[in-house]
Amino acid sequence: xxxxxxxxxxxxxxxxxxxxxxxxxxxxxxxxxxxxxxxxxxxxxxxxxxxxxxxxxxxxxxxxxxxxxxxxxxxxxxxxxxxxxxxxxxxxxxxxxxxx
Amino acid sequence: xxxxxxxxxxxxxxxxxxxxxxxxxxxxxxxxxxxxxxxxxxxxxxxxxxxxxxxxxxxxxxxxxxxxxxxxxxxxxxxxxxxxxxxxxxxxxxxxxxxxxxxxxxxxxxxxxxxxxxxxxxxxxxxxxxxxxxxxxxxxxxxxxxxxxxxxxxxxxxxxxxxxxxxxxxxxxxxxxxxxxxxxxxxxxxxxxxxxxxxxxxxxxxx
Numbered sequence: 001x002x003x004x005x006x007x008x009x010x011x012x013x014x015x016x017x018x019x020x021x022x023x024x025x026x027x028x029x030x031x032x033x034x035x036x037x038x039x040x041x042x043x044x045x046x047x048x049x050x051x052x053x054x055x056x057x058x059x060x061x062x063x064x065x066x067x068x069x070x071x072x073x074x075x076x077x078x079x080x081x082x083x084x085x086x087x088x089x090x091x092x093x094x095x096x097x098x099x100x
Numbered sequence: 101x102x103x104x105x106x107x108x109x110x111x112x113x114x115x116x117x118x119x120x121x122x123x124x125x126x127x128x129x130x131x132x133x134x135x136x137x138x139x140x141x142x143x144x145x146x147x148x149x150x151x152x153x154x155x156x157x158x159x160x161x162x163x164x165x166x167x168x169x170x171x172x173x174x175x176x177x178x179x180x181x182x183x184x185x186x187x188x189x190x191x192x193x194x195x196x197x198x199x200x201x202x203x204x205x206x207x208x209x210x211x212x213x214x215x216x217x218x219x220x221x222x223x224x225x226x227x228x229x230x231x232x233x234x235x236x237x238x239x240x241x242x243x244x245x246x247x248x249x250x251x252x253x254x255x256x257x258x259x260x261x262x263x264x265x266x267x268x269x270x271x272x273x274x275x276x277x278x279x280x281x282x283x284x285x286x287x288x289x290x291x292x293x294x295x296x297x298x299x300x301x302x303x304x305x306x307x
Contacts, residue, residue, distance in 0.1 A: 008266065011223055012305045061217065068213045073200025078171060078277035086168070086282075096128045098121070 026050065103179055108135045108152045109166075112142040146256055150246055153239070162236045168282045170234040174274065178236045181272045188269035190236040191261065192276035193229035199275030208288055215296060219258065222304045226265050227273065230258040231296075234276055241269055254292070255299025262307050 009017070029038055030046040037043060090100070109122045119138055126134040137155050139148075153161065162178060164170040170192070178190045193199045195216060201209070219230055231254050237245070244267065249259045264271060 010305060010307060011303075061221075065210075065213050065217050068195070068217070069206075069210055072195075072209050072213065073198065073277075075200045075202040075277035075279065078200075079202040079279045081173075082168060082171060082279050082282065085173070093125075093128070098124050098128060100121070 103176075104158070106133055106135055106156075106158060108137055108155055110148045110152050111136075111138045112148070113138070113140055144252065146246070146249070146252065149242070153243060153246070156239065159239055160236055161239055161242050162234075164234045169278055169280055171277060171279065174234070174276055177274050181274050182236055185270065185272050187272035188238045188241045189261075189264055190272045190274055191227055191229065192232050192234035193227070193273045194232060194276060194278050196228045196273065197275035199229070199277065201278045201280065203280035203282075211288060211293065215293075215300075219300060222300060223258075223262060223307075225258075225261055227261050227271055229273075230261050232276070232278075233257050235260075251299055251302070253299070254296050255303065258299065259303060259307075262303055266307065 026046065026049065030043060030049075032038070038046070094100075109125075111118045111122060113119075119136075122134070122136050122138075126136055135155055137151060139151065149163065160179075160182065162175060164172075174192070178192075181187065181190045194201055195213075201212075204212070215231070216229070219225065220228075223230075241264070245260050245263055248263045248267075249256060251259045261271065
């Protein structure tokens, strides 16, 4: 029996699906016609929610990148060790007949 | 160390005397340990991998930069990690654990962290460092990945990991130190950034 090719969604596809789902849920609740509207306090919170989430994600991104930048390891010992290895290797190779 | 190894040197006609040094090394250590497989001119990284694989006789292939930005002594750490989890791929990471860099200014570090953050958000790759090029692959895994990958440059390294995850290969990580500017300075200009973004978006839309 021929096997079906595995169809996996691309990351873009996953994002579009997710946004479509959340977007339609939000629109259904926040932009509903009078009569089907949820209570006023809920609507007041719901309407600006997408912008709030965007701003929150922006802040999270800045904080995360900033933190990771600040804690980026500087490998001083590795650099020093490397210089030592280079010195030792040069001496060893010269002994074995390498002409640089 | 008990590990059977060979070193394959692929030089694309470097004008700095690399080939002569390589030939001397071959005389010193023997042509079963040092395999010279030069190419007439600069032909690109992907084809260099394929070229090297054709001549590799081992079960595992370690790919690394030859300008000492990758610490050769980490080689044993990679082998240990692979045995530990029987991983198909062991990838070096500069961003986790004791991994790090030396010789980068603030701008370079910021771009690196920013690009990696964007990559993690968009691709959720399951590996912390996608643009590193110090990796150990099982030989069959590397062959399979080479068939599937189409990008060039930085993006090629990223695509390898993304495709590997898609194909269900296991990936282990080892913290590595990237020591830049031992010989010469590696620059990160606007061109590289643009092509990285283009490649990232392409992978986002096609994988």
